[in-house]
Amino acid sequence: MFLAFAGPNLLLISVFIYFPLLSNAYYSTLNWRMGSTSATSAGIDNYVRLFTSPQGAEMWRVTITFTVVTVLASMVLGLLVALALNHRIPGITAGRTAIFSPYVLSGVGVGMVWNFIFDPQLGVLGHVLRSFGASSPEWYLDPDLALVMVIVVYVWKNLGFCAVVFLAGLQSIPSDLIEAARIDRAGALRRFFRLTLPLLSPTVFFLTVTNILSSMQAFDILKIMTPSGNGTNTIVFELFLQGFGPYQNAGYAAAISVVLFVVLFAITAFQMRFVEKRVHYA
């Protein structure tokens, strides 16, 4: 009876989640072009390449930069917005809804909208810069600027999520604690750093982990704004380009998949097992 209810789902999970993990581990040891019927053994060459080749090093540099900056920026801006939202004033719910909304929108659509804004000739950003006498940077030609651009758009899409989660954290802080600090004549900044922020540490921890996971899986915006990668090849984008893009390098893509899984799994397991117990309420 149990299997009649849970069986179909378990079968699907086995075939499309667990089996791929195993077969990827095997493919990753092959020197194999996508679509080719023959492959030669590559041993651990694909992994060596992933960690030692210039191409691999570039992927890690971009992945780490993108992840660290998007996570920090979304969380700092999200916290500031949450502090502003944490007032009992009319219209606050509508504000919350509007600020959260980009998080649920299609990354493809969002990328297209921002392509139009960043376009150096026709984009509104360039027009604004020109009206101040500056000229628009070549966002799409310079790899460093391209990375800045996709980071800005990703943070734009993500910060409402952080704001709403922080807001829930703020609202769970007993108001008499804050009130007591106010009566003790603690200043606003002091109240924030000595009281509010420590009390928010579980929320900060949760958001750090979930944001790292989602930033490392970013794809839609990167693909739409820089279609074949240009200083924006984070791990998942590189996996796509290697396996399904111009390179058709299935063995190497499989090695990236295995490493991606190991890294993300380790971060999640770390969260569940270890640190969660060590985050202290102030």
Added chain:
Amino acid sequence: MSATNLSHWRQAFSRRNIVATVLGGYLPILIAMAVIVLPLAWMAIASFKPAPEIITTQPVLWPQDPTLDNYAHVADTVPLLTVLGNSLIVTIVGSVIKVVLAITTAYALVFIDFRFKNAVFLAILVALMVPPEAALLPNYLTISSLGGRNTLWGIILPGLGTAFGTFLLRQQFKTLPKDLLEAAQLDGAGHLKRLWRIVAPVSAPTIATVALVTIVGEWNSFMWPLIITDSVQNMTLPVGLNLLQSIEGQTGSYGYLMAGAVLVILPVLIVFAALQRFIVSGLTQGAVK
């Protein structure tokens, strides 16, 4: 009005408090809202502008000569109705099956005895931690070998196994009082009847949450449909828009592109505005314990 009430009123409307509310509350929120809303508004407005108002160094806010040509052009470039229809089918069929599977699996995990129940739950928990991108390559090979390239079932099938919904519903089902079901069991109701008559109705809000999050996810889904389709007749909307972007991106035809973006963004925005309570709670699960 009592004295304390009066002092509360004085405090609330004191000049200092009003200034603090405006500076600390309204002003930052208005700035944040402007940053969020303006790009989307710019998209919507531009989608009605004719080409000369887009390809210009002197853009104006409102279209001087509003037109629906951009939408018509998108419909010519990618077979719009076909692509839109594909997206609808994938979203509806995929979501219905996923939600039903999540409900039945969660029910089994909570209410049906099974020796290896804990092992099964652990397997689902671990599946929740597997990034879907890590399964891309083998799933592509599996679906291709089954003849699923450029088919709608090929788009839908690999994503059907659901860990997220199962996990969320299991938590909800565990809060239900056992005697609720025991009474039904004494009346001779089987598991299926207990599920549809009792468990599902009382869990409706959680099911709605899972359903909405699933629907939004299916509609926006991009990477897998991009890989498994290359013929435009079988593409979903995001993949069709990716094609449109690669055709029109070089020519500065942003009017067309914004019309395309409106088509993929607006439906979700409407659903979100109407049902945001469920969607936000589903997407921020785990944050608030």
